[in-house]
Amino acid sequence: MGLTSGSLLIVMVAAAICWIALTVVLWPRLVRRRRSRARTQDGIGRFAARLAGRVALLIGSQALVLAAFLVWLNSYFSFYDSWSELLGNSAPVVAVAPKPTPPDLHILGKLPPAGRPLRQLPNPVVFYGFGLGPGPGVGGLAPHPSGHTGHRLIRLPGAAVYGEIARVQIKGLRTGLAADTAYIYLPPQYFRRAYAHQRFPVVETLTGYPGGARSIIERLGLPETSEKLVAEQHARPAIYVMMNVSPVFPRDTECTNVPAGPQVLTFFAVDVPLAIERTFRVATSRAGWGTLGYSTGGLCAAKLAMIYPYTFSAAVSIAGYYYADRDDTTGNLYGSSQAYRNENDLFWRLMHLPIPPISILVTSSKIGESTYPGTLRFLRLIRPPMRGYSLILPVGGHNFGVWREELPQTLEWLTTRLGSEGSASGTSSPGSHQAGAMA
């Protein structure tokens, strides 16, 4: 039974109700009998048994009710998508068992002549399913987990009207990591003839920790908001690659190249862009690539753009923090090296390393957001050529409700900064003149 399946929740709720009914039925049996004799050893034993029975009934029902609550909350916020994620026994990700294939060895002189056909690298994007429309509410048909797998994007009828969401696995050819459940939102414009020669800007979108990529669609409503803003001409169409912030979930890697461990930063900064550029009609220069994330994803978005400014030109950190310390879920991220830890500390980078040429928007709130002091400190440290922007709410917590409120402004900010490549004959895009100037 899947962790986020409706049947599990039904079973849990039914169990809790049954237990409550059992408590009500068994209640009278746990009462002292009138005829019980005076305080004998036996009587004390019975008293203890009765008390234990009462406590067991009450605590049991509390445990079941709480468990049902947690299952519901987990599926609502998509913290953990499966039991293996929760329990941490998913397949090892850096699986590179040496194969005994002989190396492709040429002694010079026997080299094949130049100009022979290229040998293709394996396809890094595997499609698992396709859905129409920007979200479950619009256009219907959510991507199905057990749907079609293949290496090619299937264009659904109506894609040019609603857009499409593809459920994919993105394999990192250079790091060996993989984003197993990622979603790619392709705006309706991607399928329109007027944009057939335009390479679209891409936003790498990362969840918080813990969180499944599904929550970006369902809780944050990113594709929906994007579609609405594009229709209102407040934002430009872009492709959103939505991923779990940790490809080695349940370990929380904070987008770090862990020494002698998973190279998560390289995965997001090198592997994912190469995979997406290979598969979709997307921009290939830094001007067309941006990052967006909330919470831990916010740290990652800022870190990716700051360390790889020639891959990403703009970043949005929603309620993010800027330095990750060691905790239960991270393990040893920095190889016990203070110096390497510093290099992963964005405050330290701003103070000690050259400032990268990127634009960054950070959001937080004055009341209810523990990231506020860090955000202010980060903003104070930004100097040209880096551009800082802030969106500070007077009050707001660390939750999807607040981030939804902030999303329209951040998407507007981000997509007007990202350039597409190629010629767009469509005039519906408010920034198409910029795209023309770019090309």
Place this chain on the structure above:
Amino acid sequence: MGLTSPALIAVLAVLAGLLLIGALSFWHVLARPGVAPVLGRIAVVCAMDILVAAVVLAIANDSGGFYASWSELLGTEHVSGRVVALHAGPGSVDTGRWKGHDGQLTITSRLPVNGPGRSQAQGGKLLAVTMTGPVSGLTASGYVYVPEQVSRASRRHTALPVIVVVSDRLAGSSAVTFARQIAETAALQIAAGQLRPVLIAMLPPAIAPGAGRGCLDVPGGPQVATFFTTDLPQLIRSAFRASANPVLWAVAGDSSAAYCALQLALANSQVYSVAAAPPGYYTPPPIPRNQGTTQLLRDQDNLIYVLRHLPIQPVSVLFTGREAAAVPVLELARTPMRVAITRGTGGQWPPAQVLDWIGRLLGTEP
């Protein structure tokens, strides 16, 4: 009472505790037969369950800082803010797009390269350059060989492949001699049609004090790998018509920079897909001040570790020299990596063979 106030949790916990004690001690009251006691039991059990769940959720909300207030939890509050630019005032107009902060590539002198035969101008140019990397902040002096064919109209729109040559001999007073030697070898081969026109960037490996010759990002020290993999391609591309495609970028090192060249290709195949170096140099040369490194970081810099534990990169590696020293790599290399060996170069660099081999591999996907 605020959603995140400790008082809320305390009150809920006390209520739950009182209810539990009350239920346990007045159990018999609700045990009587009849409708009212049954309803009472249901009410007590449900109330207790809800109170306990509320305590747990309030504690979780408090520690996670999810919802700041009741109105936010219930979704009745809508606050809004505006995006504010940090740097106001003149000179901070955001063009929306940075056309690349290119750093600095300054050409300090231009030397002609002898071409074969009659005309000296046929060989192309050797430029002495100083480069400052915008991301690493490092400054390096080196040479760039620009082939003659670049200026021809027919080739004006073709992006050239790039070979980055790294050697200690490119530092110091004899650097120009060595650079000229490489440039002339290349010019000769290009003129003979053995090598396609190619840009050659020549740099010493130790571009920063305290960095050693390993071309690594030293924790807490100079970020040399960042210079070679992020800054250098950007600088070369901004100044010359160089390709952005990794299959057209190669790196070659002699014995002083063998580790550097192998390391750059094996760890950054998205930048360099071809490497040539003498075999046997698989651990980084010692760094004078390596206070920042630990065993884990050193493991990661060991190329044998990289080959054994990280995915094999799509690179082509040419070993120039003793086959025995290449055995550790030959045993671990597998597709998509390609390994080749050329014997008998005897440590001389650059053998025309190396350029020839690189030239033939450039543009093919491993």
